[in-house]
Amino acid sequence: MAHITIIGTGSMANAIGGAVADGGNSVDYVAKDAAAATIVGDIVVLAVPYPAVDSVIAQYGAQLAGKVVVDITNPLNFETFDSLVVPVGSSAAAEIQAKLPESRVLKAFNTTFAATLAAKTVGGLPTTVLIAGDDADAKQQLAAVLTAGGLGAIDAGALSRAHELEALGFLQLTLAVGEKVGWTGGFAVAR
Amino acid sequence: MAHITIIGTGSMANAIGGAVADGGNSVDYVAKDAAAATIVGDIVVLAVPYPAVDSVIAQYGAQLAGKVVVDITNPLNFETFDSLVVPVGSSAAAEIQAKLPESRVLKAFNTTFAATLAAKTVGGLPTTVLIAGDDADAKQQLAAVLTAGGLGAIDAGALSRAHELEALGFLQLTLAVGEKVGWTGGFAVAR
Numbered sequence: 001m002a003h004i005t006i007i008g009t010g011s012m013a014n015a016i017g018g019a020v021a022d023g024g025n026s027v028d029y030v031a032k033d034a035a036a037a038t039i040v041g042d043i044v045v046l047a048v049p050y051p052a053v054d055s056v057i058a059q060y061g062a063q064l065a066g067k068v069v070v071d072i073t074n075p076l077n078f079e080t081f082d083s084l085v086v087p088v089g090s091s092a093a094a095e096i097q098a099k100l101p102e103s104r105v106l107k108a109f110n111t112t113f114a115a116t117l118a119a120k121t122v123g124g125l126p127t128t129v130l131i132a133g134d135d136a137d138a139k140q141q142l143a144a145v146l147t148a149g150g151l152g153a154i155d156a157g158a159l160s161r162a163h164e165l166e167a168l169g170f171l172q173l174t175l176a177v178g179e180k181v182g183w184t185g186g187f188a189v190a191r
Numbered sequence: 192m193a194h195i196t197i198i199g200t201g202s203m204a205n206a207i208g209g210a211v212a213d214g215g216n217s218v219d220y221v222a223k224d225a226a227a228a229t230i231v232g233d234i235v236v237l238a239v240p241y242p243a244v245d246s247v248i249a250q251y252g253a254q255l256a257g258k259v260v261v262d263i264t265n266p267l268n269f270e271t272f273d274s275l276v277v278p279v280g281s282s283a284a285a286e287i288q289a290k291l292p293e294s295r296v297l298k299a300f301n302t303t304f305a306a307t308l309a310a311k312t313v314g315g316l317p318t319t320v321l322i323a324g325d326d327a328d329a330k331q332q333l334a335a336v337l338t339a340g341g342l343g344a345i346d347a348g349a350l351s352r353a354h355e356l357e358a359l360g361f362l363q364l365t366l367a368v369g370e371k372v373g374w375t376g377g378f379a380v381a382r
Contacts, residue, residue: 048238082351089279123316123381130362154371156362167358168378171321171347180345185381187359190314191372 001025003144005041008032009058012072013047016109023148032056033149039063043070043142050075050085050092057099064101065102068138071162072109074169081174084166093132093162106133107143107162110169113176115184120150128152130168132161152189156175192216193336196232197246203263204238206308207300214339223247230254234261234333236300241266241276241283248290258295259329262353263300263311265360272365277358284323284353297324298353299334301360305368306375311341319343319380321359323352343380 002025006013009031020027030037032048032055039060048056050073057064075092077083086092093107108131109117116122129146131153133139143153151190156165169188175181193216197204200222211218221228223239223246230251239247241264248255266283269275277283284298299322300308307313308320319338322344324330332345347356359378366372 008250082349123314123379125314125316125379125381152367156371157365157369158273161362161365163356164362167355169360170357171352171359174348174352175345178348180347180381188314188316188379188381189372190316190376191381 002043002141003041004043004045004145005030005039006045006047007060008039008047010047012109012114012117013045015114016045016047016059016117019120019151020145022150023145025145025148033130039067042068043068043145045072046096047072049073053092053096057096061100064100067103068106068141069096069100069103070106070108070142071096073119074110074166074173076170076173081177084170086166089163091162091166093159095168097159104133104135104138105159106131106138107165108142111165111172111187113183113186116186117151119184123185123188125188125190126152128154128158130154130165131157132159134159134167154189192333193234194232195234195236196221197236197238198251199238201238202220202305203300203308204236206240206305207238208235210308210311210340210342211336213234213341214336216336216339230258234259234336236261236263237287238250238263240264244283244287248287252258255291258294259297260287260291260294260333261297261299261333265301265357265364267361267364272368275361278356280354282353282357284350290293295326295329296350296361297322297329298350298356299323299333301363302363302378304374304377307377308342312374314376314379316381317343319345321345321347321356323347323350323356325350345380350372
């Protein structure tokens with residue numbers, strides 16, 4: 001059985017944790033502003049907004065060494081909704097990997113709204129999580145947890161592909177805010 | 192009735208032209224290597240691979256002034272399938288707009304495979320064309336032609352959003368080449 005720790009307690013944290021539990025794997029939650037906790041999971045999901053990532057790394061970085069760390073963020077400029085706040089051509093995931101060199105960082109969940117993770121379906125298709133990362137074993141571990149929990153999972157390539165996943169997440173958020181798609185919809189994956 | 196000229200005669204050209212005709216609008220095709228033709232359409236779709244765009248602009252640029260020009264390209268490095276050949280943070284569409292300052296350039300069709308345009312459905316959902324551009328009237332003209340032809344159409348924002356559309360198209364191509372999705376599948380839009 002895999003053990004997953006989720007840092008964060010919002011709608012994404014709950015939706016991801018629900019799927020983990022549905023698959024018979026164990027999950028615990030750490031509130032991002034809580035007193036320092038012991039991180040017990042082998043896979044740790046940073047289910048916090050992008051601006052909160054640095055403080056999570058400051059608090060838990062040492063404990064994350066050797067673990068699989070999952071970045072779910074969409075690093076938008078939420079004032080303009082017209083750009084990302086990470087360097088052009090890069091990604092939040094690449095920045096996090098640079099700050100956590102002893103962790104195996106994955107990008108995942110940023111292209112699936114919380115409601116579609118909870119429902120496990122979007123537009124009649126299985127909700128499918130796109131996973132990017134440089135460690136094949138880490139990607140397989142996460143994919144196994146997700147498919148056990150009733151979600152789809154696709155290996156979307158190297159961690160450098162997080163740039164494209166974040167572009168997709170950014171685009172999807174602008175479409176939802178612009179009411180072109182609903183928060184229960186968005187991009188579905190047809191195999 | 193709108194008149195659409197499609198430059199190119201490949202699978203994307205045929206799928207786009209088929210939808211135009213299905214909607215009761217008129218369409219003509221210009222082979223990209225043909226002797227110079229008269230461009231009669233009000234909307235001109237550059238349905239050629241990215242490396243062929245410059246020669247099309249050299250041949251037809253003057254005739255494209257005042258027209259709506261639709262860029263459908265995915266400017267991948269097809270040797271590595273690991274990057275785009277346009278400047279980081281920019282897009283093929285932005286480059287084309289710079290070369291055709293008297294045209295109204297739109298980005299569209301680069302996120303929909305030819306088979307899904309022809310079938311008008313992907314994963315059980317209506318095939319939906321994402322359109323980016325700076326001219327609202329031009330976007331509405333194209334959207335009207337597409338919806339008349341049985342396709343979905345969404346205004347995805349300003350031409351700067353072509354960067355995200357090209358990232359999505361790039362990602363989708365890597366997934367298809369990696370056999371993670373089929374050429375009749377890919378990203379569907381759930382409203």
